[in-house]
Amino acid sequence: MNRTLSAEEIAQAVETLADAIRTRTEGKPIALVGIRSRGDEVAERLCNLLADEDRELDLGILDISLYRDDFEHLHENPKLQESDIPFTVDGAHIILVDDVLFTGRTIRAALDALSDWGRPGRVELAALIDRGHREMPIQPDYVGLVLETNRLDHVYVSLENTDGKDFIEVVEPGSK
Numbered sequence: 061m062n063r064t065l066s067a068e069e070i071a072q073a074v075e076t077l078a079d080a081i082r083t084r085t086e087g088k089p090i091a092l093v094g095i096r097s098r099g100d101e102v103a104e105r106l107c108n109l110l111a112d113e114d115r116e117l118d119l120g121i122l123d124i125s126l127y128r129d130d131f132e133h134l135h136e137n138p139k140l141q142e143s144d145i146p147f148t149v150d151g152a153h154i155i156l157v158d159d160v161l162f163t164g165r166t167i168r169a170a171l172d173a174l175s176d177w178g179r180p181g182r183v184e185l186a187a188l189i190d191r192g193h194r195e196m197p198i199q200p201d202y203v204g205l206v207l208e209t210n211r212l213d214h215v216y217v218s219l220e221n222t223d224g225k226d227f228i229e230v231v232e233p234g235s236k
């Protein structure tokens with residue numbers, strides 16, 4: 061059966077992420093880097109929740125399209141958007157942020173993309189949803205919500221600024 065998560069459940073998951081980051085980084089300087097698309101919106105929400113603290117908090121956006129391991133199989137004119145990292149990556153404590161963590165291939169690509177910007181001191185990973193089924197040795201440091209899914213399910217994330225409305229749907233194959 062398909063499962064839907066509400067805007068309130070998404071807000072709670074973002075709060076969970078922010079609380080864990082706040083606790084574990086203890087006021088030290090950090091930079092949140094959201095992965096397009098939707099990871100950027102999650103990173104922005106986290107930044108708003110963490111912004112009232114007395115510490116350096118940077119925000120950046122990473123487009124990983126050119127670094128995907130299936131890039132050659134994508135359609136001829138993939139939509140490329142710019143990355144925007146307005147701080148010094150060398151030595152920084154960076155927290156990559158994405159909406160869904162599934163196989164881990166996007167994060168592998170993001171680490172590759174990030175290395176073009178410099179050599180961070182530390183990189184961690186925050187995922188709003190961990191739906192399991194990893195194909196790479198990549199695990200999150202911070203998780204908003206763990207969703208039990210079957211390998212062939214699809215987790216659709218819709219966020220207000222990107223898509224107009226907050227909801228998440230876990231869709232079983234053949235049911236839509």
Ligand SMILES: O=P(O)(O)OC[C@H]1O[C@H](OP(=O)(O)OP(=O)(O)O)[C@H](O)[C@@H]1O
Nearest residue numbers: 096097158159160161162163164165166
């Ligand atoms: O762990 P993975 O198997 O890589 O899957 C997770 C990725 O899948 C989705 O992105 P998608 O590739 O659908 O692109 P989009 O965010 O631009 O829609 C999602 O936003 C994650 O970035």
Ligand SMILES: O=c1cc[nH]c(=O)[nH]1
Nearest residue numbers: 160162213214215216
């Ligand atoms: O279910 C999935 C798989 C990859 N990316 C998503 O956003 N959802």
